Amino acid sequence: KKVYLNGTIVDRENAQISVFDRGFIFGDGIYEVMVQINGRFFYEAVHLARLDACLKKINIEFEVERLKNAIPKLLEASELTDKDCLLYIQVTRGVAPRQHSFPKNIEPTVMMYAQAKKLPDINTVNASVLTLKDFRWSRCDIKMTSLLGNVMANEQAMQNDRYEALLVRNGIITEASHCNVFFVKDKVVYTHPANEFILDGITRQIVLEICRALNLEVREEGIPLNRISEMDEAFLTGTSTQIASIRQIDDHYFYDGSNIGELTKKLQSEFFKLKNLNDQE
Ligand code: PLP
Numbered sequence: 001k002k003v004y005l006n007g008t009i010v011d012r013e014n015a016q017i018s019v020f021d022r023g024f025i026f027g028d029g030i031y032e033v034m035v036q037i038n039g040r041f042f043y044e045a046v047h048l049a050r051l052d053a054c055l056k057k058i059n060i061e062f063e064v065e066r067l068k069n070a071i072p073k074l075l076e077a078s079e080l081t082d083k084d085c086l087l088y089i090q091v092t093r094g095v096a097p098r099q100h101s102f103p104k105n106i107e108p109t110v111m112m113y114a115q116a117k118k119l120p121d122i123n124t125v126n127a128s129v130l131t132l133k134d135f136r137w138s139r140c141d142i143k144m145t146s147l148l149g150n151v152m153a154n155e156q157a158m159q160n161d162r163y164e165a166l167l168v169r170n171g172i173i174t175e176a177s178h179c180n181v182f183f184v185k186d187k188v189v190y191t192h193p194a195n196e197f198i199l200d201g202i203t204r205q206i207v208l209e210i211c212r213a214l215n216l217e218v219r220e221e222g223i224p225l226n227r228i229s230e231m232d233e234a235f236l237t238g239t240s241t242q243i244a245s246i247r248q249i250d251d252h253y254f255y256d257g258s259n260i261g262e263l264t265k266k267l268q269s270e271f272f273k274l275k276n277l278n279d280q281e
């Protein structure tokens with residue numbers, strides 16, 4: 001149980017930061033999560049590029065390149081080299097007396113940990129989800145550590161024994177508390193456009209690539225809540241979730257509530273193939 005903290009690898013108990021860290025005070029930081037599959041991080045370059053892009057959006061200066069040497073060292077110290085695992089990375093603006101505006105000349109706080117995680121080949125979940133008002137702010141494209149809106153939405157799903165909460169902004173389904181959402185209607189695949197109302201998931205991007213490779217028609221359009229019952233299939237995507245079928249949204253059931261849609265199944269099997277390719281490169 002090791003933690004990478006600001007250039008050194010320490011035991012978990014000794015990984016300590018100041019209470020004046022802006023990550024703690026304001027949630028002023030960016031995070032990233034990726035998984036190692038068959039000895040390689042899946043879409044590592046894309047995850048690190050998103051981390052870099054998000055840091056730039058909030059003017060935290062940190063060279064993401066520096067993580068490239070540190071990650072193998074952390075995995076080795078964690079006895080996870082080549083093992084299936086999840087890597088959490090967090091970069092906050094750093095430590096300074098509390099003030100809202102960005103303090104000058106402070107060093108970011110950089111933290112990473114890895115934990116063993118074996119994802120299923122294919123996610124066999126057929127999820128029941130609920131819908132909630134998307135009460136988050138309007139910069140959901142920033143993968144920030146202040147996740148209170150997402151945490152509250154997910155808690156409401158858990159309280160109601162639902163797998164996820166789909167979020168609805170101005171009548172349109174944006175995404176879920178920690179996943180992106182897709183719909184299928186007449187063999188056309190729909191997902192919300194990657195604008196400031198969603199986090200553009202790497203899994204979302206991979207699924208879109210797969211759809212294009214399969215010559216499926218894709219429309220990056222949000223689906224209105226009141227048109228859910230017209231849809232043929234729905235599914236969630238995310239790094240740990242991979243592709244999870246949705247069987248039920250609120251009181252609406254897809255199929256008879258037990259089957260997984262044809263296209264969802266197809267995308268799941270293509271996604272599985274991609275993960276195995278990860279072995280060979
Ligand atoms: N949307 C939100 C709000 C998320 O927090 C996440 C992942 O954490 C996703 C979507 C899925 O992103 P990815 O596929 O990169 O894991």
